[in-house]
Amino acid sequence: MANRVVVIGGGLAGLAATMKLAELGAPVDMISLTPVKRSHSVCAQGGINSVSDLTRQEGDNEWTHFDDTIYGGDFLQHQPPVKEMSFWAPKVIDLMDRLGVTFNRTPEGFIDRRRFGGTLYRRTAFAGATTGQQLLYALDEQVRRRESEGLVKKYEFWDFLGPMLDDNGRCVGAVAQDMVSMEIRSFPADAVVVATGGCGLVYGRSTMSVFCTGSAASRCFQAGGKYGNAEFIQVHPTAIPGADKLRLMSESARGEGGRVWVPRRPNDSRYPKDIPESERYYFLEERFPKYGNLVPRDIATRQIFNVCVNEGLSVDPTRLCVYLDLTHIPRAELDRKLGGILEIYEKFQGVDPREEPMKIFPAVHYSMGGLWVDYEKSADGGLLPGSPKNQMTNIPGLYAIGECDYQYHGANRLGANSLLSCIFSGLFSAPGIINWMKSNKSVASMSSTIFERAVAKQQDRHKALLSGNGGSENPYLIHQELGDIMTRSATVVRENTQLTEAYAKVLELQERSKRCALSDTGNWSNQNVIFTKSVQDMIPVALTILKGALQRDECRGAHFKEAFAQNSLTAEDPIERRRQAEEWCDDFEKNNKQFLKSSVATFDGTEPDVQYEDVDTSLIPPRPRLYGLVGAEVIEEVWKERSVAKSLDQPKASTSEKQLVSV
Amino acid sequence: MIAATPEVAKERRKPQKINVRILRQDAPGKPQYWERHQVDYEPDMNVISVLQKVAAQSKTSDGSAVAPVSWDCGCLEEVCGSCTMVINGRVRQSCSALVDRLLEQAPEEIELRPMNKFPVVRDLMVDRSRLFRALQRVKAWVPVDGYYDMGAGPKISRDDQERDYPLSQCMSCGCCLDACPQFTKIELQRQPNESEDDLKKRRNEAYDEGFVGPHAISQAMLFNSNPVGKNMADERLEALMAPGGIQACGNAQNCVSVCPKQIPLTTSIARAGRAVTVYALKKIFDR
Numbered sequence: 001m002a003n004r005v006v007v008i009g010g011g012l013a014g015l016a017a018t019m020k021l022a023e024l025g026a027p028v029d030m031i032s033l034t035p036v037k038r039s040h041s042v043c044a045q046g047g048i049n050s051v052s053d054l055t056r057q058e059g060d061n062e063w064t065h066f067d068d069t070i071y072g073g074d075f076l077q078h079q080p081p082v083k084e085m086s087f088w089a090p091k092v093i094d095l096m097d098r099l100g101v102t103f104n105r106t107p108e109g110f111i112d113r114r115r116f117g118g119t120l121y122r123r124t125a126f127a128g129a130t131t132g133q134q135l136l137y138a139l140d141e142q143v144r145r146r147e148s149e150g151l152v153k154k155y156e157f158w159d160f161l162g163p164m165l166d167d168n169g170r171c172v173g174a175v176a177q178d179m180v181s182m183e184i185r186s187f188p189a190d191a192v193v194v195a196t197g198g199c200g201l202v203y204g205r206s207t208m209s210v211f212c213t214g215s216a217a218s219r220c221f222q223a224g225g226k227y228g229n230a231e232f233i234q235v236h237p238t239a240i241p242g243a244d245k246l247r248l249m250s251e252s253a254r255g256e257g258g259r260v261w262v263p264r265r266p267n268d269s270r271y272p273k274d275i276p277e278s279e280r281y282y283f284l285e286e287r288f289p290k291y292g293n294l295v296p297r298d299i300a301t302r303q304i305f306n307v308c309v310n311e312g313l314s315v316d317p318t319r320l321c322v323y324l325d326l327t328h329i330p331r332a333e334l335d336r337k338l339g340g341i342l343e344i345y346e347k348f349q350g351v352d353p354r355e356e357p358m359k360i361f362p363a364v365h366y367s368m369g370g371l372w373v374d375y376e377k378s379a380d381g382g383l384l385p386g387s388p389k390n391q392m393t394n395i396p397g398l399y400a401i402g403e404c405d406y407q408y409h410g411a412n413r414l415g416a417n418s419l420l421s422c423i424f425s426g427l428f429s430a431p432g433i434i435n436w437m438k439s440n441k442s443v444a445s446m447s448s449t450i451f452e453r454a455v456a457k458q459q460d461r462h463k464a465l466l467s468g469n470g471g472s473e474n475p476y477l478i479h480q481e482l483g484d485i486m487t488r489s490a491t492v493v494r495e496n497t498q499l500t501e502a503y504a505k506v507l508e509l510q511e512r513s514k515r516c517a518l519s520d521t522g523n524w525s526n527q528n529v530i531f532t533k534s535v536q537d538m539i540p541v542a543l544t545i546l547k548g549a550l551q552r553d554e555c556r557g558a559h560f561k562e563a564f565a566q567n568s569l570t571a572e573d574p575i576e577r578r579r580q581a582e583e584w585c586d587d588f589e590k591n592n593k594q595f596l597k598s599s600v601a602t603f604d605g606t607e608p609d610v611q612y613e614d615v616d617t618s619l620i621p622p623r624p625r626l627y628g629l630v631g632a633e634v635i636e637e638v639w640k641e642r643s644v645a646k647s648l649d650q651p652k653a654s655t656s657e658k659q660l661v662s663v
Numbered sequence: 664m665i666a667a668t669p670e671v672a673k674e675r676r677k678p679q680k681i682n683v684r685i686l687r688q689d690a691p692g693k694p695q696y697w698e699r700h701q702v703d704y705e706p707d708m709n710v711i712s713v714l715q716k717v718a719a720q721s722k723t724s725d726g727s728a729v730a731p732v733s734w735d736c737g738c739l740e741e742v743c744g745s746c747t748m749v750i751n752g753r754v755r756q757s758c759s760a761l762v763d764r765l766l767e768q769a770p771e772e773i774e775l776r777p778m779n780k781f782p783v784v785r786d787l788m789v790d791r792s793r794l795f796r797a798l799q800r801v802k803a804w805v806p807v808d809g810y811y812d813m814g815a816g817p818k819i820s821r822d823d824q825e826r827d828y829p830l831s832q833c834m835s836c837g838c839c840l841d842a843c844p845q846f847t848k849i850e851l852q853r854q855p856n857e858s859e860d861d862l863k864k865r866r867n868e869a870y871d872e873g874f875v876g877p878h879a880i881s882q883a884m885l886f887n888s889n890p891v892g893k894n895m896a897d898e899r900l901e902a903l904m905a906p907g908g909i910q911a912c913g914n915a916q917n918c919v920s921v922c923p924k925q926i927p928l929t930t931s932i933a934r935a936g937r938a939v940t941v942y943a944l945k946k947i948f949d950r
Binding site: 019020023034035037038039040042043091093094095097098099100102103104105106107108109110111127128130133134137138141142144145147148180209210211242243244245247248336340344347348350427474476477519520522524525527528 | 689690705706707708709711712715718719721728729730731733735736737738739740741742743744745758759761784785788791795798799802803804805806807809810812813814815816818819820821824825827828831832834835886889891892
């Protein structure tokens with residue numbers, strides 16, 4: 001019998017892995033909460049990044065894409081995987097092109113590109129404003145093709161309940177539950193790939209789909225998997241507030257020229273189009289002349305938050321929001337390049353964004369952190385192709401890819417890099433998984449007691465929930481409370497007293513969540529019990545986010561604590577300013593020594609333990625991110641001098657490394 | 664503000680409570696029954712947020728405790744296709760069904776029913792596997808050699824992209840099928856001692872004889888116009904010539920009028936009709 005792989009989750013990462021595994025001859029069982037074509041990747045709007053023939057001639061190259069990603073992520077990523085991804089990016093887009101993705105085209109017929117945040121190059125390929133949907137469909141079609149050939153079997157509307165481990169701690173399959181018949185069964189497998197996306201629902205409302213509870217990753221975490229960089233949660237600068245969901249307004253709106261502004265005068269009740277140019281405050285453009293509206297997301301988010309909360313310039317008296325203005329762009333161009341997202345705004349807000357500026361506010365959007373995964377470094381500083389270690393969690397045989405791993409985006413993700421990391425990690429991990437299976441004993445020969453034990457454990461949990469244990473808690477209300485706590489304490493601005501309180505409150509919720517009374521105790525399509533399990537499993541992730549944030553007394557990417565911010569220089573006098581810059585750089589170095597580390601959490605059944613691991617910064621030495629800081633040029637100058645001095649001090653690097661650094 | 668006056672007037676009409684009437688069914692083969700629920704009104708609600716409240720309170724409007732209503736949803740922004748149901752008599756996505764609009768049409772209550780043409784799993788959840796099966800039937804994919812790096816695909820003109828992109832936005836929601844008079848329900852019950860795999864096989868055979876549906880015809884046209892996809896054009900046209908193919912279309916044009924993505928389904932059907940005719944003639948002459 002051929003080695004089987006179980007892939008959990010059918011978004012871009014899960015489908016890419018499945019398709020590649022099938023090509024390499026491995027039969028795959030796909031387990032998904034939803035028909036895979038409906039996975040959350042469909043919500044990705046703006047595009048996917050890679051260097052192109054055109055940007056290359058403008059001075060761009062793979063190394064610059066790599067550097068932008070690392071710098072945008074505030075140096076918190078191990079550099080080899082990111083390097084490999086950046087160098088693979090053009091190949092990923094070529095493949096998606098061959099699979100029939102309807103990318104927008106230039107008049108001559110090439111793939112058109114637009115600019116996204118955190119870069120100065122037009123690297124982003126796009127299919128209208130529904131790029132994620134289009135990419136997902138192309139992969140879904142290929143997997144359907146493999147399904148019709150018999151190599152892929154889909155288990156849709158199945159909930160992954162946890163990995164199965166043998167006595168040596170190796171992952172030998174998964175346990176899952178049919179969400180219709182409620183049958184719980186084991187899926188023995190020689191490797192399990194978790195590709196289950198982000199954990200936005202921990203925050204109640206976010207830009208994420210209802211499936212993105214993080215509970216699948218949490219179940220691996222609770223089974224002994226490590227969880228990395230949990231505290232790094234991206235809050236997207238531009239979303240449309242709603243009662244059930246905060247709907248994303250893509251960065252591509254700014255990539256195509258959208259401008260963010262507020263009236264200079266607080267509480268200006270004039271109709272936006274009646275406010276003259278001179279009385280509008282284009283605060284991103286004014287504060288960040290180089291990047292303008294396309295500063296990285298963490299920066300834009302804090303600015304919008306700040307303008308509304310601290311400067312009182314919100315454009316709506318009843319809620320916090322700013323204008324995102326596209327009305328200066330011709331209608332036909334908007335429809336061609338942004339149609340999908342403008343329709344969403346129009347449909348849900350009842351206002352035509354081609355005529356009237358949109359009202360937007362930041363919302364929880366992406367989990368940079370996730371399951372800790374390994375990699376094997378190659379001689380050129382990238383990844384070793386085909387290594388079984390690539391994307392493997394600390395549980396042997398259990399892999400994590402896509403948004404649910406912690407590997408690619410560090411402290412902040414750049415726009416249009418997530419689709420890339422999902423497809424890349426899916427495709428790239430497949431040969432390594434095949435090699436893992438070749439070098440390990442097949443599970444087909446294993447005693448079935450391991451599988452029976454794992455199923456029995458899940459059946460016990462299921463039965464206990466249905467019987468209620470005399471509790472009276474409502475799981476939906478617990479979820480609401482959890483979302484409120486997390487949104488208040490662990491989003492744009494974080495503060496230690498608040499985080500400590502939040503942590504204690506979530507521990508209380510954990511206790512209460514064990515005493516849920518279900519309003520449905522039946523055994524047919526019981527959404528109530530599935531939801532209750534996912535709420536219970538959100539809590540370990542929530543606690544890890546809070547603890548990671550609490551312990552991290554610094555500002556890095558999406559994680560911002562006012563009390564530990566490195567501020568602008570204040571001195572006017574050049575000598576004093578220089579001295580301040582030296583001091584600034586001293587602080588920066590000192591801070592990096594302590595905090596330029598990934599948080600790596602383990603879970604003991606009740607609470608997470610958060611430890612730290614060094615980051616591989618062997619390819620690009622860390623440097624300060626100075627967006628919008630007063631005195632940035634002096635700090636930069638001091639930093640450059642120090643870097644030069646340091647490189648003279650150091651023994652000569654090996655030839656290959658030197659070549660890389662000089663690219 | 665230009666719209667100040669009508670908005671104020673609308674504010675005054677906002678109710679405190681919303682009445683919802685839901686057609687429920689506990690399981691396949693069980694009877695359907697109506698149930699009334701009442702939830703608090705909030706600004707900017709959609710049918711999803713109403714159903715979330717219904718699930719959280721799990722109580723009918725006369726106060727009796729009931730199991731939460733089951734329904735399917737995903738992205739909540741009308742790109743995943745999950746949350747299709749029949750709302751006030753019209754098949755559509757429940758995420759984009761805004762409560763204020765529904766109340767403008769019918770202030771008394773909102774009526775929710777499951778889709779008509781698919782077997783009910785429970786309440787508002789239906790089994791739409793037939794819809795995905797149809798995509799296999801018409802081989803809706805590009806038959807690439809494999810997934811190794813082989814460079815870029817062929818150049819595509821802007822006109823071709825603009826023709827294809829709308830078709831590739833089909834999110835398999837099933838609205839077109841529910842509204843189509845030629846698409847009739849196929850519901851099989853499990854027979855005694857029948858395994859899941861055997862049932863699935865029997866079901867697929869039944870699906871493959873039924874009408875393939877406008878969504879699949881449109882996808883066939885999408886892939887037949889792809890420079891590499893068209894290498895399999897004949898196979899797709901064969902599928903459309905078979906029983907349950909294009910000739911089953913009665914030209915009612917309901918599909919295009921209910922499509923939430925305004926996909927030109929009838930244009931695709933017309934294209935498919937022409938292509939099948941040409942192909943059939945060619946087959947005669949080539950014989």
